[in-house]
Amino acid sequence: DAKTTQPNSMESNEEEPVHLPCNHSTISGTDYIHWYRQLPSQGPEYVIHGLTSNVNNRMASLAIAEDRKSSTLILHRATLRDAAVYYCILRANTGGFKTIFGAGTRLFVKA
Amino acid sequence: DSGVTQTPKHLITATGQRVTLRCSPRSGDLSVYWYQQSLDQGLQFLIQYYNGEERAKGNILERFSAQQFPDLHSELNLSSLELGDSALYFCASSSHGTLTTGELFFGEGSRLTVL
Numbered sequence: 001d002a003k004t005t006q007p008n009s010m011e012s013n014e015e016e017p018v019h020l021p022c023n024h025s026t027i028s029g030t031d032y033i034h035w036y037r038q039l040p041s042q043g044p045e046y047v048i049h050g051l052t053s054n055v056n057n058r059m060a061s062l063a064i065a066e067d068r069k070s071s072t073l074i075l076h077r078a079t080l081r082d083a084a085v086y087y088c089i090l091r092a093n094t095g096g097f098k099t100i101f102g103a104g105t106r107l108f109v110k111a
Numbered sequence: 112d113s114g115v116t117q118t119p120k121h122l123i124t125a126t127g128q129r130v131t132l133r134c135s136p137r138s139g140d141l142s143v144y145w146y147q148q149s150l151d152q153g154l155q156f157l158i159q160y161y162n163g164e165e166r167a168k169g170n171i172l173e174r175f176s177a178q179q180f181p182d183l184h185s186e187l188n189l190s191s192l193e194l195g196d197s198a199l200y201f202c203a204s205s206s207h208g209t210l211t212t213g214e215l216f217f218g219e220g221s222r223l224t225v226l
Contacts, residue, residue: 032213034214034215036215038154042219042220043113043201043203043217043218043219043220044154044201044203044215044217045113045217046214046215046216049214087154091213099144099156099159099167099215100156100169101146101153101154101156102153103153104153
């Protein structure tokens with residue numbers, strides 16, 4: 001799997017937007033960009049994914065660069081419950097691959 | 112609720128012992144993944160099974176083994192346990208196919224403590 005690079009940590013104020021960046025310069029044409037988050041003492045949960053176009057769902061938005069070498073997860077209004085580790089990974093729609101999680105970005109949200 | 116069930120939730124055992132962790136994937140998911148997460152560490156990929164066959168292997172120790180059964184549930188066997196094996200073990204499942212993008216659904220994890 002191609003490698004992703006994320007900042008170790010970020011801080012946000014409650015009710016402000018948060019932009020979490022991810023670099024994936026070695027992405028291949030068949031790789032989907034997935035974001036997961038892990039709340040304290042829980043298993044990771046799926047947030048959003050995309051291939052080429054920007055995506056929106058009830059949890060977040062995903063902005064994908066035109067060359068697909070980077071992406072940004074956008075939380076429109078951070079809440080204290082959004083404090084978590086956010087992982088950006090690349091997944092190909094095939095039957096077998098390692099699905100490596102990096103260190104992720106730990107998001108701190110201040111009240 | 113992700114639909115992935117892991118048992119047991121907590122397990123305390125002694126060094127040198129052997130344990131088995133069980134995972135039931137979401138209904139219809141053919142792939143099962145195992146991850147290890149030590150205290151304040153990231154998720155370390157261990158192994159993946161797809162429809163009963165091993166498909167990808169990560170940094171899984173030789174003392175560890177896994178299998179996926181015909182009913183698609185999976186078991187992770189950890190033997191000759193050492194203190195350093197204390198960790199959260201997560202199972203995830205996903206479906207694969209031309210109409211899916213393979214989102215991973217994680218269970219709540221099995222916390223193993225080796226004393």
